[in-house]
Amino acid sequence: MTATRTKSDKTQIARALFTLRDQILGGEFAAGERMSELPLVERLGVSRTPLRLALATLEHEGLLEKLPHGGYTVREFTQAEIADAIEVRGVLEGSAARFAAERGISRRELQPLNDLNDQMAAVMHLSDYDSFAQYVDVNRRFHLRLLRLSRSTQLQRAWAAIVALPFASPSALVLTEIELNASRQVVRLGHSQHVSLVEAITLRQGTRAESVAREHARISLANLEVVLRERELLKRIPGASLVSSAGFEEAHGADASAPAALIE
Amino acid sequence: MTATRTKSDKTQIARALFTLRDQILGGEFAAGERMSELPLVERLGVSRTPLRLALATLEHEGLLEKLPHGGYTVREFTQAEIADAIEVRGVLEGSAARFAAERGISRRELQPLNDLNDQMAAVMHLSDYDSFAQYVDVNRRFHLRLLRLSRSTQLQRAWAAIVALPFASPSALVLTEIELNASRQVVRLGHSQHVSLVEAITLRQGTRAESVAREHARISLANLEVVLRERELLKRIPGASLVSSAGFEEAHGADASAPAALIE
DNA sequence: CGGGCCCGTTCTGCATACAAGGAGAATCGC
DNA sequence: GCGATTCTCCTTGTATGCAGAACGGGCCCG
Numbered sequence: 001m002t003a004t005r006t007k008s009d010k011t012q013i014a015r016a017l018f019t020l021r022d023q024i025l026g027g028e029f030a031a032g033e034r035m036s037e038l039p040l041v042e043r044l045g046v047s048r049t050p051l052r053l054a055l056a057t058l059e060h061e062g063l064l065e066k067l068p069h070g071g072y073t074v075r076e077f078t079q080a081e082i083a084d085a086i087e088v089r090g091v092l093e094g095s096a097a098r099f100a101a102e103r104g105i106s107r108r109e110l111q112p113l114n115d116l117n118d119q120m121a122a123v124m125h126l127s128d129y130d131s132f133a134q135y136v137d138v139n140r141r142f143h144l145r146l147l148r149l150s151r152s153t154q155l156q157r158a159w160a161a162i163v164a165l166p167f168a169s170p171s172a173l174v175l176t177e178i179e180l181n182a183s184r185q186v187v188r189l190g191h192s193q194h195v196s197l198v199e200a201i202t203l204r205q206g207t208r209a210e211s212v213a214r215e216h217a218r219i220s221l222a223n224l225e226v227v228l229r230e231r232e233l234l235k236r237i238p239g240a241s242l243v244s245s246a247g248f249e250e251a252h253g254a255d256a257s258a259p260a261a262l263i264e
Numbered sequence: 265m266t267a268t269r270t271k272s273d274k275t276q277i278a279r280a281l282f283t284l285r286d287q288i289l290g291g292e293f294a295a296g297e298r299m300s301e302l303p304l305v306e307r308l309g310v311s312r313t314p315l316r317l318a319l320a321t322l323e324h325e326g327l328l329e330k331l332p333h334g335g336y337t338v339r340e341f342t343q344a345e346i347a348d349a350i351e352v353r354g355v356l357e358g359s360a361a362r363f364a365a366e367r368g369i370s371r372r373e374l375q376p377l378n379d380l381n382d383q384m385a386a387v388m389h390l391s392d393y394d395s396f397a398q399y400v401d402v403n404r405r406f407h408l409r410l411l412r413l414s415r416s417t418q419l420q421r422a423w424a425a426i427v428a429l430p431f432a433s434p435s436a437l438v439l440t441e442i443e444l445n446a447s448r449q450v451v452r453l454g455h456s457q458h459v460s461l462v463e464a465i466t467l468r469q470g471t472r473a474e475s476v477a478r479e480h481a482r483i484s485l486a487n488l489e490v491v492l493r494e495r496e497l498l499k500r501i502p503g504a505s506l507v508s509s510a511g512f513e514e515a516h517g518a519d520a521s522a523p524a525a526l527i528e
Numbered sequence: 529c530g531g532g533c534c535c536g537t538t539c540t541g542c543a544t545a546c547a548a549g550g551a552g553a554a555t556c557g558c
Numbered sequence: 559g560c561g562a563t564t565c566t567c568c569t570t571g572t573a574t575g576c577a578g579a580a581c582g583g584g585c586c587c588g
Contacts, residue, residue: 012542036569047543048570049313053320060324062421069550070570081417088359088418095355153345154352154432157326158422168418276572301540311573316540333580334540 012046016054019044024063024074025166027241031076035064061164063242077165077242079228083221085168090217092159093143096150097209101201105149113149113198116142117191124187135187136171142194143170146213149201166238173223173237190219276310280318283308288327288338289430291505295340299328325428327506341429341506343492347485349432354481356423357407360414361473365465369413377413377462380406381455388451399451400435406458407434410477413465430503437487437501454483 020040023029035055037048044051055072058064064072120138123131147156163169193216200209227233234240284304287293299319301312308315319336322328328336384402387395411420427433457480464473491497498504 038569049542049544052317052570056317056320057324060321084416085418088416088422091355091359091419092422095352152348152352154349154426154429155355158352158356158425161422161425162418165418300538302538312540313572313574 012050025238031242035072086220090214094210094213097213098206099150101206101209140171276314289502295506299336354478358474358477361477362470363414365470365473404435
């Protein structure tokens with residue numbers, strides 16, 4: 001046990017939240033496993049009070065599921081659900097792009113997006129790991145900035161809810177994508193779509209911007225298929241252990257049965 | 265029909281949550297007011313532990329905001345944000361309709377939607393309060409069912425996050441809409457859109473279904489404008505007290521391309 | 529007379545003790 | 559031997575006590 005008080009973290013809730021999230025995504029818990037409080041208390045070194053707050057947050061994020069008579073389990077995801085999450089992200093980013101275009105964004109406000117695209121162009125040909133990391137980071141910031149430009153707090157909220165699932169985030173599959181030399185083309189395509197996206201917003205072409213953003217998300221969808229074929233890659237994706245081994249059965253559509261609590 | 269057991273829920277967390285939510289939406293707290301725990305403990309008759317859980321939930325729902333150094337305040341909403349929330353709901357319902365159409369829904373699965381439309385047609389001409397309530401309930405169930413038919417858990421999750429804001433829910437503005445005799449037309453339009461929506465899904469016309477659903481949400485947008493003009497009506501809407509009095513600028517009308525002034 | 533510092537009040541964050549309810553095992557009855 | 563029942567342990571829900579930090583007021587010093 002760690003009797004020494006750790007002063008590195010501000011609040012116990014945050015400590016429990018970060019640690020627990022990392023451990024869940026790192027595969028230290030089996031999908032469907034019950035998260036009992038007492039073992040976690042010992043494991044994390046925090047008391048039950050902040051732990052419960054962290055668990056509630058993780059439930060809202062979608063990583064945990066409430067059990068009918070109290071307690072939580074680790075949420076299990078089907079491959080169809082991952083595809084679904086990515087597609088929903090595409091819808092939201094498409095709307096963000098459309099809003100930005102329709103609501104009118106000044107050239108000055110669009111400059112950061114252009115800068116990010118330039119940075120991306122500068123590193124996307126390089127093969128060293130540092131450039132990979134930079135690419136992923138730039139990509140992440142582009143998507144974040146796009147959402148902000150929509151000037152829609154609710155769109156950002158919905159987007160954040162989806163992206164809380166790690167494999168749905170725009171950064172999730174990029175790394176694997178870059179590591180596949182065969183997919184180097186895909187990186188170029190992604191950058192090209194970014195450029196088109198900014199152009200469409202600049203010209204206030206709302207429908208075009210929406211279409212481009214939706215199509216852009218489908219890169220992740222294609223990557224997902226690749227990753228699911230080469231199971232080695234899957235292991236490197238955060239939260240991969242939560243994905244059930246059920247067959248992928250051709251493009252999303254399968255059984256997404258919602259928890260009854262959500263509806264009715 | 266209407267579940268009355270919500271109030272009498274056994275756990276203190278649920279009690280605190282429901283009561284507090286009702287009181288916030290009922291206007292018993294000023295927008296921006298700090299929610300200190302001890303006064304709430306006395307007010308609600310629960311101890312701090314379940315109260316804190318309820319507060320955290322309300323924050324996740326978007327009704328409360330965390331303060332930088334601990335504690336919460338009641339979230340304040342601008343009128344532009346309400347319009348935004350409704351528009352985002354339209355986007356999500358549009359995607360739900362498109363997914364339902366594209367992913368293929370059997371006739372049997374669509375039957376409930378047709379039934380609900382029939383029920384709606386039966387009561388939408390009547391003027392007694394009971395019929396009003398029935399109309400609202402049928403409408404609510406239609407939207408819920410539509411989301412379920414999308415077979416997208418993430419879409420449902422995002423939708424639930426938006427609808428947690430009471431004035432963004434499909435039921436929010438319907439009552440005032442019906443009470444205005446001048447708006448009786450709007451009810452007919454809404455029902456007609458429901459019918460078109462089901463037809464589009466039946467024929468697997470994804471784009472049409474999406475367009476119709478988005479347009480359908482704009483009824484709420486139009487209603488919002490009416491309500492904001494007649495401030496008496498606003499008082500009857502849950503959560504109205506959280507809306508700041510900043511000007512609405514007459515913008516979100518029939519035109520899809522809103523002027524930038526709206527967002528500023 | 530004004531500003532800064534110090535102290536006290538009050539708040540949140542945290543831990544623990546206690547209670548109630550359910551799942552599961554062992555036992556008793558048939 | 560099998561089923562039902564009861565008992566026990568375990569798990570979560572709840573209350574309260576305590577500590578640290580922030581805010582405000584008052585006092586002292588310049």
